[in-house]
Amino acid sequence: MPLLRVEDLHKRYGTEEVLRGVSLTVVKGETKVVIGPSGTGKSTLLRCINRLTEPDRGRVWLGDTEVTGKGTNLNRIRSQIGFVFQDFNLFTHLTALDNVRLGPLRVKGLGKKEATERAMAELARVGLADKAGAYPAELSGGQQQRVSIARALAMDPQLILFDEPTSALDPELIGEVLGVMVKLAEEGMTMIVVTHEMGFARSVADEIVFMERGVIVEQGSPEKMFRSPEVARTGDFLRKISELYGDAA
Amino acid sequence: MNLVFDWAWLPQLGRGLVLTVELTAACMALGALGGLVLALLRVYARGWLSPLYALASAYVHLFRGTPLLVQLMIVHFGLPNVGIVFTPFVSGLVAMALNTAAYQAEYFRGAIQSVKAGQMMAARSVGLTRLQAIRHVIIPQALRLVIPPWSNELIYMLKYSSIVYMVGAADLMGVGRTIAAKNFRFLELFLVVAAIYLAVVLLLTLTMRWVEKRLRVPGLGTSGRGA
Structure with missing residues (x-):
């Protein structure tokens, strides 16, 4: 199927x-x-x-x-179903980590520790573990798009x-x-x-x-x-x- | 010209100031709560919720479209005709809170609508419900954007709270006027009262600037900063 x-x-x-x-x-x-x-x-x-x-x-x-x-x-x-937008649409007020962690926390209902681990793993997967604390505006377009891919991945779509x-x-x-x-x-x-x-x-x-x-x-x-x-x-x-x-x- | 000032007036003025500050703080807090709800209804209440949109809009137009002083008079001198009697302080609080809620609703609405549409879409794409998206994505951004106009409203309400002396409240203005009338020292008292208002306004301005700076997030700027 x-x-x-x-x-x-x-x-x-x-x-x-x-x-x-x-x-x-x-x-x-x-x-x-x-x-x-x-x-x-x-x-x-x-x-x-x-x-x-x-x-x-x-x-x-x-x-x-x-x-x-x-x-x-x-x-x-x-x-x-993950969705990656042309203009990234990262949540402006959240750090890279919080962008990726929001879904696991609020939609999947994971605990904070587990959600953080998963988000960090996905950031590492796109090569941005060191940018976890950065806000979208502090990242290049390429980095923002990779964070948005990590955000999609964190939901295990x-x-x-x-x-x-x-x-x-x-x-x-x-x-x-x-x-x-x-x-x-x-x-x-x-x-x-x-x-x-x-x-x-x-x-x-x-x-x-x-x-x-x-x-x-x-x-x-x-x-x-x-x-x-x-x-x-x-x-x-x-x-x-x-x-x-x-x-x- | 011979200006006279008696230091003994200060403690009395101080008590008036406390009431002014209490009144302003309470009406701003209630107004923020009401204003946020009104703004959310004005932006998001569609479909089967659209009667709420209409109610919220009517409220905003009604309370922005009539003078605060008239609203205060209705609350304090009008409502007793239908058996509702408030103390001067409560009348002031009710009128000011109802009034500022309407203005704050407009500030909040502007802030909510200036959050980019992609933010809601991205939130929904992750699986957040509409309410979750509003709570975790839209409101945190809107609250930061609303700080400058909200600060203006705060200062405005602090100063306009002076009208409550007209219903007999012992606020800064009311106390100043009473002392002035007793001593026939109008110029001195009103100059001192004005200076106290000015000092508080400056203090609030600095405080709000600090708050804005503390909460600032890169890329979520007002007036082009940090974008």
């Missing part, structure tokens, strides 16, 4: 239909990379998966729990959604974040990553999904998508984006 099933998601903002029937499945341990032009619904798709944005139509399952079901405990579901995690970063800081993500993928974390980093997509993705105008145009292995896409539009986009962003992860 797939870990995540998305079925026929629709979302409309005013007159604009941002998602026009998106379906996909993610199996445990898979890294799925979603690419596509801006304004194509990629971020909306991620937000509809844990219902940070309410989809108009369609269904989402995490394991055998229907996320979109009426009686679903949404907070519990969300605690099992079944799946992490990355919404353009490196798009707000200065070029020299992108590598450290991608490095953490590569490591997570290798460790078997299940991830959906919306990104323009084609090097990452090519080397880490198990499957690449190309979205445009609210629908999935094509999906397949990086091999297939880069070498011999079935849809001409996929090839065009990949060529263009690779020129723009380069190919190195």
